[in-house]
Amino acid sequence: MRPAERAQLALLLEVAATPTPGNVDRHRDHDDLRFAHLLAGAVGAGDGLEAAADGEPVGVAFERAVEGMAAAQSAGNTQFGALLLLVPLVRASADGAVTPDAVSSVVEATTVADAAAFCRAFEAVAVGLDEPPAALADVDVRQPQAAAAAVEDRRLTLAELMARSADVDGVAREWTTGFDRSFAAAERLRGGEGHLTDRAATAFLELLAAEPDPFVVKRHGVEAAERASEGARAVLAGEREADELAASLVQAGVNPGTTADLLAAGLYIALERGETV
């Protein structure tokens, strides 16, 4: 299996893992996002992931992956954040073993053109976007072409753009830390007992227990995100049923999307390191 195929499989195993409370999983659909959408998104992202493996620029590969993902199904954004982690990881794998140093090198090598392509990728999806942080007021991806022009004017590389969002965006933060939570997730997945999808569900809870989900913080505030993390800790401690937590998060419209992205990245790294199904 090639790196791009492993990345597709990581996307599929992430959504197959259950329960991942608050998110669509093997046993849960949302009204506006269903399991089949995520299967199709993973298929559609394939060409962009192959481009990353073939050494295409990270921005171009990411834009292609997002376009393919969006064209493959009708639910819009299914795996944007996961692909923003997977594309540099796959690119790193193309040059050798995937390590924090290798993916950091990929990040550091990104260019202004990569940043512009990243902005244009938003043309393909309605990610439910907020206003940009003040330091990026002119890089408003709700207007993708204008944002691309702005990063070109300001000569921002994709690494620099990510660094400016790292305090509010958990995926961007990975770009600034050598993907530390992604690699930590991979370590949790490696070599444990039981099937990989079951270990993935546990890793999801552990990721959520360890830190409030940044996507939930953005959407619902810090308190809601901390409550979700408390819920995950309670499930891991055997004090609460995962299904009950899932039901309460779904009812509140709380979906820990960044935690799912990190799990997909961790699954990819684990597969690259020899994990199998």
Place this chain on the structure above:
Amino acid sequence: MRPAERAQLALLLEVAATPTPGNVDRHRDHDDLRFAHLLAGAVGAGDGLEAAADGEPVGVAFERAVEGMAAAQSAGNTQFGALLLLVPLVRASADGAVTPDAVSSVVEATTVADAAAFCRAFEAVAVGLDEPPAALADVDVRQPQAAAAAVEDRRLTLAELMARSADVDGVAREWTTGFDRSFAAAERLRGGEGHLTDRAATAFLELLAAEPDPFVVKRHGVEAAERASEGARAVLAGEREADELAASLVQAGVNPGTTADLLAAGLYIALERGETV
């Protein structure tokens, strides 16, 4: 989405459809075959499906698809029969719209080399093979290389080889009938109410209700296969719960594998004709 991607998605949607009594589906694993194996098999088959779309010989494309499927996961044969339907269908799509005539032309154009490649594909999988029919006593795919040599000696094309198995193998029979049950399944899937995966589960029951599953006939005899079809009819008539039928088939070790293959083929045709998720 390209034809090969649609074929991958068809494999994924087939296993996501639930309930498909007796088979692995979104809500059921078997001890020796789990949902994750089928996800990985679909990913691994991608290169062979792309080869079919690119105009590679049907036998070569099929062999590559099966090898990729088998290498991607540890459960052996996951989608052999479905790929034996999908490869000629994808090949037909490469030349224009997928129709019974188009796929019949692909079948008729198969060669002795295609037949030999088909035999060699068995190297990659332990499909749980019986003795060959008497008319094919020397084409025993339990010895793939010898079988390949035998079809070359006898100058059998892949179409001729399929025709000789059509009375006992439901996939081979499709090759002799312009894929009539596959196209019929696609018609059932098109334009109905509800989500495509739900319509797929209904189509599975309708296929099983209409004819005893040939794979079940081979494994468990005609009576067991007819009981499974009666069960499907009872579920469709509202006289029996699908989950109860599923439990009883799993307990008896009865999995209607050919019916699943036909559903995957029908899903592919429906996607080619504009069905979306």
